[in-house]
Structure formats: C-alpha cells, structure tokens
Amino acid sequence: MKSLKITSFVIITFLILSFSTGLFAQTPVSSAEDEVIALTYKIWKAENEKDMAVRNKYISDDYTEFNPAYSTRIEGKTKNFNLSDANSMGGTSLADEMLNPKVQVYGDVAVLTYNFAGVIKDNDGKVRNSKAKSTRVYVKMNGEWKLVHANFGLDPTNEQ
Amino acid sequence: MKHLKLTIVVFLLITFISSTFAGDKEDAEAVIKKAADAFNSKDYQTYFTYLADDLEVFTGVSTPLLHIGKTHWMDFINSFGSLPLVTYNQQQNSIRIYNGNTAVVNGYFVFMVVGKDGSVTTQSGRNSTTLVKQNGKWLIVNLHFSPMF
Numbered sequence: 001m002k003s004l005k006i007t008s009f010v011i012i013t014f015l016i017l018s019f020s021t022g023l024f025a026q027t028p029v030s031s032a033e034d035e036v037i038a039l040t041y042k043i044w045k046a047e048n049e050k051d052m053a054v055r056n057k058y059i060s061d062d063y064t065e066f067n068p069a070y071s072t073r074i075e076g077k078t079k080n081f082n083l084s085d086a087n088s089m090g091g092t093s094l095a096d097e098m099l100n101p102k103v104q105v106y107g108d109v110a111v112l113t114y115n116f117a118g119v120i121k122d123n124d125g126k127v128r129n130s131k132a133k134s135t136r137v138y139v140k141m142n143g144e145w146k147l148v149h150a151n152f153g154l155d156p157t158n159e160q
Numbered sequence: 161m162k163h164l165k166l167t168i169v170v171f172l173l174i175t176f177i178s179s180t181f182a183g184d185k186e187d188a189e190a191v192i193k194k195a196a197d198a199f200n201s202k203d204y205q206t207y208f209t210y211l212a213d214d215l216e217v218f219t220g221v222s223t224p225l226l227h228i229g230k231t232h233w234m235d236f237i238n239s240f241g242s243l244p245l246v247t248y249n250q251q252q253n254s255i256r257i258y259n260g261n262t263a264v265v266n267g268y269f270v271f272m273v274v275g276k277d278g279s280v281t282t283q284s285g286r287n288s289t290t291l292v293k294q295n296g297k298w299l300i301v302n303l304h305f306s307p308m309f
Binding site (some may be wrong): 064075 | 254261290
C-alpha cells in the first residue's frame with residue numbers, strides 16, 4: 001500500500017512537471033529587446049499603411065526627433081506628424097529593414113540602434129535606396145513602450 | 161484646520177517631488193558639461209569616468225558602424241591625443257527625465273579639430289545622449305552625433 005502511494009506521488013509529480021514544462025515551452029516570454037524591435041516594424045507598417053491611430057499610440061506626446069531633412073530638433077508629436085504626413089506624400093516605401101539592430105535595456109527604458117535600409121518609390125515611379133544611422137529611445141509608460149526620442153542621422157557614405 | 165494640514169502636506173509633497181526631478185535634470189546636465197570640459201582639456205581619463213561600460217556611439221561622419229563598448233570608444237578618443245587641439249561644445253540642450261533614473265538629452269554641437277599642420281576642421285551637428293543613473297551616479301550609455309548639414 002505504501003509503495004502504491006509512493007508510485008502515485010511520483011506519477012503525479014511527473015505529470016505536473018511535464019505539463020508545466022510544456023506550458024512554458026509554448027508561451028515564451030518576449031524580451032524587451034524583441035519587443036522594441038517588433039514595435040519599430042509595427043510603427044513602419046502603420047506609417048506605410050497610413051494607419052495613424054496605431055502609429056500615434058506608440059509615440060509619446062513629448063517626442064523629439066532629429067532627422068536629415070531639417071537642421072534642428074522637431075519638438076512634440078504634433079509638429080512631427082504634420083511634417084512626416086506631408087513627407088509621406090512624396091513617395092511610397094517598398095521596403096524598410098533594420099540592419100545590425102542592438103538594444104540596450106535599463107528597466108523601463110530601451111535604446112535601439114540600427115542601420116536603416118529602405119527602398120522608396122517616388123511619385124514619378126523612380127525607385128531609390130534610403131539609408132541612415134538610427135537611434136530610438138523607448139520608455140515604458142503604463143505598461144506600453146512609447147518612443148520619446150529618435151535621431152535619424154544621415155549615413156555620410158550616401159553622399160560620397 | 162484639517163484642510164490646512166492637508167494643503168500643507170500636499171504642498172510639501174509637490175515641492176519635494178519637483179525638487180527631486182529638477183535635481184536629476186541639473187545633475188544630468190552637469191555630467192554632460194563636466195564630460196565636455198574634461199574632453200576639451202584632454203583629460204581623457206576623467207572624461208572616461210562619465211561613460212558606462214556598455215556605452216554605444218554613432219558618430220557623425222567617421223564610420224557608418226556603431227562603436228560598441230566603452231573600450232572601443234576609448235581607443236577612438238585616445239587617438240585625438242597627438243593633435244594640437246580638439247574641442248567639443250554643446251548648446252541648447254533639451255533634457256527630459258524618465259522614471260527618475262534615465263535622462264534623454266539632445267542638443268547642438270560644434271566639433272573642432274586642429275591638425276598637426278595647423279589646418280582647422282569644424283563640424284556642426286545634433287547630439288542625442290542617454291544617461292542612466294547607476295548606483296546613484298549618472299553615466300552616459302548612448303551617444304549619437306549626426307551632422308547638421
């Protein structure tokens with residue numbers, strides 16, 4: 001009787017362990033690194049599909065940006081959207097890729113750096129490449145990552 | 161009387177919170193300034209104390225690649241040692257503090273190099289700096305210098 005109890009205990013323990021291992025294997029926890037990279041692709045997709053509601057959701061109100069088109073800092077989400085929405089009328093993005101992505105995570109802050117590689121089709125049908133050195137700073141606010149700053153620097157080899 | 165006490169407590173709390181965040185802003189700005197001062201006086205050993213070990217840097221024109229790690233950046237900076245004059249000045253900083261432990265700073269810089277032959281090269285640009293408070297000390301974890309023109 002005692003050995004039956006021990007056998008039952010071993011079987012139950014084995015089943016519990018198998019179940020919990022299987023459960024964890026099926027639901028991998030995404031890392032902050034993966035989250036901000038995936039979010040950046042999501043923002044690009046939203047911009048390309050003109051889904052401004054999705055894009056707006058992940059940009060902080062106090063967002064600041066440096067980009068190659070303007071010399072000085074663009075302060076605030078509203079000004080940035082006015083300019084980027086107008087710029088997007090100049091062509092269509094055919095591809096956006098992040099090369100050499102690297103993420104530094106410090107609690108609720110993540111700094112993503114990468115070499116941007118893109119292909120744009122101008123309104124006259126001409127297809128051209130686009131590249132940049134990019135840094136994005138994300139902060140987790142109320143459980144969601146939001147972009148608070150970006151520096152989209154010209155890759156100088158473009159012009160040489 | 162009860163309302164008066166409550167008002168005073170709330171006022172003191174707000175003042176305390178404001179001063180805490182104002183202090184972080186000032187502290188982060190002081191680190192940016194001290195790092196620049198050390199760099200400009202070629203006291204690179206002091207300059208390096210303001211950098212985190214996992215520092216990453218995108219420079220303006222020297223390479224499309226990311227400098228990964230403090231050691232890699234130190235090698236780059238030490239190469240300026242033999243030049244007569246190398247200066248970096250940053251102005252009009254926007255400083256934001258998040259979660260009391262991260263500072264997002266961005267401003268405009270002028271970088272000047274005087275070569276051994278006396279030639280002067282200047283580069284104007286925009287800088288993004290991220291600082292993180294580690295063990296009570298603000299350290300620079302990320303720098304991105306991009307050309308202005």
